[in-house]
Amino acid sequence: MKYSITFKRNPMYTESENILDVTVLEPKQKHPTIFVRFDMLEPGADLTIHNDHDPKPLYYQLLGERGNVFIWEYLEEGPEWWKVKITKKDEGTTEESVGQLAANDIRKAQIFKKYGIDFCCGGKKSVKEACKAKGIDVTRVEKELQDADKHKAANLGSRPIDFTKWNLDFLIDYIVNTHHNYVKASLPEIIGFSEKVFRVHGKRHEELFQINELVKAINAELTSHLLKEEKVLFPYIKTLVSQQNEEIEPFSENFGSVQSPIAMMEMEHEEVGNHLATIRSLTNNYALPADACNSYGILYKFLEEFEEDLHMHIHLENNILFPRALDLEAKLKQNQC
Incomplete structure (x- = not known):
């Protein structure tokens, strides 16, 4: 759609700072004017709009008509002024997935968890795609993600563990010792309580x-x-690390590429994740019924803790270990050519 806009000088229309006060425009000219100003931006440049109410409808219109080519950042949110900086993305810029965002800053994983956004099995979706699938207000989520970035910059001395900086062999040992061992220890107990609670309460609670x-x-x-993972995939990834460190000679693996077992593991992650999501739905987010006994409460507590641990477990593999292993294998094969 083409727009023809005549700009009038006013105190808040600033070419040098690229600020536009849309309150001085006629209602029918507000969005068309902003679209014209946005289209005039060079990649990486920004436009700040001032409004007397939340311009959220503009976000959705801009996304629908221009696509995912901008960054939307609230600078002020009422009660008198709403100020939003709209930055045109550089050409070729790709949007990080929720899994990548969580991998780069675990604080963001907590934001996704708050909104029920799957950052482990469903970690390949963009924030916009994940929010659309859940029917969540994307501007609210992106605002919290931006706030997390600001908090991170202001508190560099209290950063959480950055798993992306760990050596792959060390990360594998951590996953096995922390998460694999937890699964092996906890599942027999969960099975025992599940069978007991079903035996005692199953007639009254069919779920x-x-x-x-x-x-x-x-x-x-x-x-x-x-x-x-422990007998095939993880040992192979460790051999890639050894090759990188020139500790062993290059060799040919019998499954073609690490991509094949990784794809299998990711598929199995998704299947188990779906099972746990179904359990959460059946239990109404682990809400105990009025006639629940102690074992009932212990079962739900075990299941919720297990789900929490598995999310981090799968996150470390899907979003950090597996992509880095694929990159390492590709670099080693390129060097052999």
């Missing part, structure tokens, strides 16, 4: 049958899954 079946399925799937 317990499905929960018990899902727990058994999770146990069967993860038992096989952890074994494949």
